Amino acid sequence: xxxxxxxxxxxxxxxxxxxxxxxxxxxxxxxxxxxxxxxxxxxxxxxxxxxxxxxxxxxxxxxxxxxxxxxxxxxxxxxxxxxxxxxxxxxxxxxxxxxxxxxxxxxxxxxxxxxxxxxxxxxxxxxxxxxxxxxxxxxxxxxxxxxxxxxxxxxxxxxxxxxxxxxxxxxxxxxxxxxxxxxxxxxxxxxxxxxxxxxxxxxxxxxxxxxxxxxxxxxxxxxxxxxxxxxxxxxxxxxxxxxxxxxxxxxxxxxxxxxxxxxxxxxxxxxxxxxxxxxxxxxxxxxxxxxxxxxxxxxxxxxxxxxxxxxxxxxxxxxxxxxxxxxxxxxxxxxxxxxx
Amino acid sequence: xxxxxxxxxxxxxxxxxxxxxxxxxxxxxxxxxxxxxxxxxxxxxxxxxxxxxxxxxxxxxxxxxxxxxxxxxxxxxxxxxxxxxxxxxxxxxxxxxxx
Numbered sequence: 341x342x343x344x345x346x347x348x349x350x351x352x353x354x355x356x357x358x359x360x361x362x363x364x365x366x367x368x369x370x371x372x373x374x375x376x377x378x379x380x381x382x383x384x385x386x387x388x389x390x391x392x393x394x395x396x397x398x399x400x401x402x403x404x405x406x407x408x409x410x411x412x413x414x415x416x417x418x419x420x421x422x423x424x425x426x427x428x429x430x431x432x433x434x435x436x437x438x439x440x441x442x443x444x445x446x447x448x449x450x451x452x453x454x455x456x457x458x459x460x461x462x463x464x465x466x467x468x469x470x471x472x473x474x475x476x477x478x479x480x481x482x483x484x485x486x487x488x489x490x491x492x493x494x495x496x497x498x499x500x501x502x503x504x505x506x507x508x509x510x511x512x513x514x515x516x517x518x519x520x521x522x523x524x525x526x527x528x529x530x531x532x533x534x535x536x537x538x539x540x541x542x543x544x545x546x547x548x549x550x551x552x553x554x555x556x557x558x559x560x561x562x563x564x565x566x567x568x569x570x571x572x573x574x575x576x577x578x579x580x581x582x583x584x585x586x587x588x589x590x591x592x593x594x595x596x597x598x599x600x601x602x603x604x605x606x607x608x609x610x611x612x613x614x615x616x617x618x619x620x621x622x623x624x625x626x627x628x629x630x631x632x633x634x635x636x637x638x639x640x641x642x643x644x645x646x647x648x649x650x651x652x653x654x655x656x657x658x659x660x661x662x663x664x665x666x667x668x669x670x671x672x673x674x675x676x677x678x679x680x
Numbered sequence: 681x682x683x684x685x686x687x688x689x690x691x692x693x694x695x696x697x698x699x700x701x702x703x704x705x706x707x708x709x710x711x712x713x714x715x716x717x718x719x720x721x722x723x724x725x726x727x728x729x730x731x732x733x734x735x736x737x738x739x740x741x742x743x744x745x746x747x748x749x750x751x752x753x754x755x756x757x758x759x760x761x762x763x764x765x766x767x768x769x770x771x772x773x774x775x776x777x778x779x
Binding site: 355356357358359360361362363364378381382387388389390391392398399400431432433435436437439440441468471472475476479495496499500502503523657658665666668669672673676 | 752759763777
């Protein structure tokens with residue numbers, strides 16, 4: 341059975357034809373005598389990973405602990421879309437997460453995982469990140485292939501326009517962009533700003549911890565970035581309103597940064613196709629899930645400044661799992677091709 | 681006696697001078713030529729191969745040894761599992777690729 345794996349900074353998401361599994365990509369190291377800690381965690385049903393006499397709580401439980409205990413340091417195996425070079429304990433955690441999401445392969449199954457495009461605003465290569473993930477997935481017996489994250493979004497959102505248009509994946513660690521023409525990628529790149537960048541800046545501006553800002557962004561029922569709601573909240577002048585206003589302004593800054601860099605990259609690349617007709621911009625990824633996101637995007641978007649005529653700006657259905665589903669489509673087609 | 685001595689001396693000087701002039705005439709140029717050859721070597725023209733294209737670096741494939749560090753114990757369970765048919769655009773994609 342073909343599998344698609346979205347290896348995100350915040351979430352790892354696996355998709356098969358009948359199941360979607362999500363795992364928060366975070367962990368927290370528990371101090372204390374190893375066997376005692378393990379017994380305690382087992383009793384409470386809290387998932388953990390043990391390696392080299394260290395016990396790490398993994399996933400949503402780690403995230404929840406970090407909300408409650410402000411002193412607890414939530415650790416992230418990935419940062420800015422790539423493996424976190426400062427996090428020495430991340431590989432056993434990633435290994436366990438991937439193992440749980442994919443399981444062992446049966447009969448030469450194919451797994452397509454996503455990789456980021458080359459970032460334009462940080463000096464980092466993506467090859468080590470790609471190799472580590474490939475090696476881990478191969479350990480579980482899969483026939484492994486990779487596709488660019490934004491291309492996976494294109495496979496979900498641009499099929500009705502012959503795979504022509506702009507695909508944007510807005511993740512926690514970075515945003516990936518691909519300009520596609522007839523299924524081919526004319527231009528792809530990434531910027532190392534995403535949902536985490538919004539959270540960090542909101543936290544610094546408002547004095548609320550980053551973990552709490554992330555939690556508000558993901559769970560708040562009152563968070564709505566659309567302009568009408570924004571005006572109402574502004575009048576309330578509460579602490580929550582301050583956070584929501586800051587979130588809105590940093591979302592605007594993030595989208596502006598993205599569109600400005602897309603324009604600059606587009607102008608600097610040779611042999612970019614001319615689009616005779618207007619093409620859509622399709623957006624996926626967890627950072628685009630917040631209510632009113634498209635309102636902010638439309639506010640920042642200026643057709644006169646943008647190098648391509650745009651017909652519409654669309655948020656893909658179930659944007660959080662769009663990359664994993666794009667990877668799944670590719671894996672299914674590879675398996676069908678192999679069978680023939 | 682003195683006159684004889686002067687006569688012989690003059691004769692010998694004349695014979696010596698004539699021999700010097702004759703030797704100088706026949707061998708003097710060759711000696712000069714030899715000296716020239718030794719001091720200024722001839723330029724040898726060699727046709728050098730012309731560079732047809734710019735030489736750039738050659739990349740090599742690195743087989744990295746990656747230690748993925750399997751955990752000693754893992755009780756990780758997925759945070760969220762959504763059961764049901766997963767909607768993809770596989771069929772449209774297949775059609776677009778002409779498969």
